[in-house]
Amino acid sequence: MADTATLVRGAPATPAPPTPSRRKWPKLKFGPYLLILPTLAVIGLLLFWPMIQIGIMAFQKVGTRQLRGEPAENVGTQNFTTIFADDEFWLSLQHTLYFAVVAVGATMLVGTLVGLLLNRLGKRMSTFVAGGVMIAWATPPITAAIIFTWLFGTTGGLVNWVLDRLPDWLVGGGWLDYNWFGTPLSTYTVLTICVVWQSFPFVAVSVLAGLRSVPGELYEAAKVDGSSPWRTFWSVTFPLLRPIFMVLLVLSIIWDFKVFTQLFIMSGLANRDAFNLSLYAYSEAFGSLSPKLGVGSAISAVLTVILLVVTAVYVRYMVRQGETA
Amino acid sequence: MNPSFFRRFSLNAAGVIVFIGAVFPVLWMVSTAFKPNDEIFSVTPHPVPFHPTVEHFDFVLNGGIADVSFWTYLRNSVLLAIVTVLISGFLALLAATAVARYRFRFRTTFLIMLLVVQMVPAEALVIPLFLDVKHLGMIDSLAGLIVVYVGFALPFSIWMLRGFVAAVPKELEEAAAIDGAGSIRTFFSVLLPLVAPGLVATSIFSFITAWNEFIFAYTFLDDQTKYTLPIMLQYFFGRSGNEWGSIMAASTLLTLPVIAFFLFVQRRMVSGLTSGAVKG
Structure with a gap:
């Protein structure tokens, strides 16, 4: 399977980065360091330093006076005791976790099924459907959120109209003026549909790319042996595509864990009952007239630590796959 | 049948x-x-x-949304995106050349760092970065946003571009060197034209990152004349939540360019994110 990597990459076929030769190109001793220096400066200043700042500010009181330039005062672990004693924090954490589990599960399931379907379709039909799927992927998060708010709108919303038309024994009655953004559960239902709609294409296209790299003989052999499609998927396709599923799973978890824009549009800062961790942190930091950036940082620190653990799994996996070679 | x-x-x-x-x-x-x-x-x-x-488009385009003309928001968004593309494209090309063409100490560390920082939640960094930008007096300045967008576009751009640089046969550069071309000359006459398609793909990615970005623009921009299109859209949506015709017209104007770019670049994007995930 030496050439599968090339296939997975899609067009243009970029082969695995060849091991750079020892011969220097061109002859510059500090060449590579000079070339990565600007990147290191940008990343250090914009990503690493702020991460350290979160760690520092989580133990400080940073409010209106500090925004005017006064030095921050250390308050020890007070920010953390505040948030851990706040029901809002546990509710937000719960929302974040439940949403991640449901949205990631649904994204992987829908994405994989669509990927398998695209692989079975004829060439022209496959390109056509993949093109449509790309459109969902390409929609900016803010417009996606606004479109779904409109689709699930109380007045003039299409979904309520359809649900009202469906027989009552199937979906119940009274849908016409149902407010989807009235309770956290219904808000998150819309959010999940919106986020899955936007993220399943990436899974589908990646799974398709992976499937195209599986040698057809394996499927022929499975067919000859009388394997059912279900069995073939779990015994042939899944093991071969496990690396792809692994990467997709980790990326989906990371993306769905920190979803902000869509929930901000659908529910907003006023609706505290429906917060997730990102929104809760943002609301504490900027939401009121007396900003509490220290408390916001403490919440962000919790979010960052969770994501770093997931990232560690991802990085370990990529290193083992030889991606950093 | x-x-x-x-x-x-x-x-x-x-x-x-x-x-x-x-x-x-x-x-x-x-x-x-x-x-x-x-x-x-x-x-x-x-x-x-x-x-x-077309009444809704007319309303949006001719200043019905806020006191500021739609074209101001469009100009802000385009300016932000283009400058982000130019800076991150240039820096990414340099770094991608380094990792694809040289073997140096900390090369693996650098690559792992690129993976890690792609996962850093922007939603968390907005708090310290707001404070930094405020202290630098760069609130309401598009330059402050550009710097942030470059930071967020750069790691993935490098990751994506290094495959394109590695795909250029090294013999071509060696031939140029034998013919007496210096390293700068080789870079501009040999490498640059050959990685141009990769650079286009990367640029569109950075463009979309900057064009769609919401949370930083929302936090850093206070003055309406500095708003970008997503902030304009959110502001309008928050103020007149029931004027769906105009909201959808504004959303359409924001979305169509991205969809066009996206369809152009998507294949390279997938390969960049999951490249090498399947290896024999």
């Missing part, structure tokens, strides 16, 4: 359903944008406008 025909038929039917599910929300947005108000709120929704109108 034989079974293989039936199977092909049901597969294609499933394909059509997926297609409709994927594009329907976007079509509904465009369709609403062209509907007159009485059709938008009619008791029986129409899939397409019976009496298409």
